[in-house]
Amino acid sequence: MKTKSIMFLVVLMFSAYAVNAQAGHETDENTWYGLNAGNLTMTGTNNTFIGYASGNQNTSGSSNAFLGAYAGNINTTGHDNAFLGYEAGSFNTTGYSNTFIGGYAGFSNDTGNGNVFIGYYAGYNETTSNKLYIDNSDTATPLIYGEFDNNIVAVNGNLGIGTKVPVRPLHVVGDQAVFRMDRPSNTAAFMLVRTDVSGNPMKTFVVGTNASASNTGEFVINDLGTAVSGGGSRRMTIATDGSVNFPGAVTGASFTPTSSAAFKANIRTYENALETVKKLRGVRFDWKDNGKPSVGLIAEEVDKVIPEVVAHNDKDATGVNYDSLVGVLVEAVKEQQGLIQAQKETVAQQQKTISALSEKVTELERMLIMSNAVSKAD
Known part of the structure; x- marks a missing residue:
């Protein structure tokens, strides 16, 4: 029994030697396993090639890890690559610092560097550098795309945060505030x-x-x-x-401007409101943007009379707060009503005077008639 065990171990050792002999030329710090794996490597070091013809044509490329049949098959001098999957990075020759994971991932990329392709056929036709592909097909618009040199990441689909069934390019669901952006500068x-x-x-x-x-x-x-x-x-x-x-019209069911005394200070009645209103000019005009006719005031003219109700930009008067004009108009109406009331009282007094004078005239006429009658009798 002991003799049979020793013979079995000897056969196993020779079998392993035969397999390694087919795997490629042995150099220091390389690991090859598979027929024709690393077959042409001469000076490359720190490589791991596992799978039929993986790293087959590698000559001086170093620090590569190829796992899968034909993975990195024609790589010659490319270095620091990691290819995992059948024919992953198969056509890479001099490209370096690439990571291809998935069958046929990065298949056509021959000289590109700094790429990361994840998924079956991911980045199959991509030949440039610094790209990110995550997908399970050879599409040019993968589910996740990126450019490391430009700090770009794109999602070609609906992205859900807090939901597994997003229905828009960005769908956020949450019980608390679901969206926040901070900017370090302005x-x-x-x-x-x-x-x-x-x-x-x-x-x-x-x-x-x-x-x-x-x-x-x-x-x-x-x-x-x-x-x-x-x-x-x-x-x-x-x-x-x-x-x-707003440059145009604003419509709505109602508008309620803030007007509580709690928000105001230095409150006082607007004086000489009627004289102020008399200085304003109502105008008809057409809006330049759409040609629609309208009526109103001219901000520049109002600014000379009631600057408190005029909005300004850096240079000019741009708008009129018509709500604030209500206070001026109310006081103007009250002043006008005061004038009207005074005129009514004056007219009433004058009417009394006229009535009294009329009665006196009537009495004088009566007395004159009587005097004339007496004179005729004599």
């Missing part, structure tokens, strides 16, 4: 949304500083603005002082 737009990016890019939604804005920290909705450099027409702006600006 030198660029915090959020920028554009449309028609393949043709004439239009900046439609901006939060924060943007190239065409005059103030920082703005929230802007644009129409037909091009790219980051701006242009087009602003449709809504929430400025840093909290004011909201």
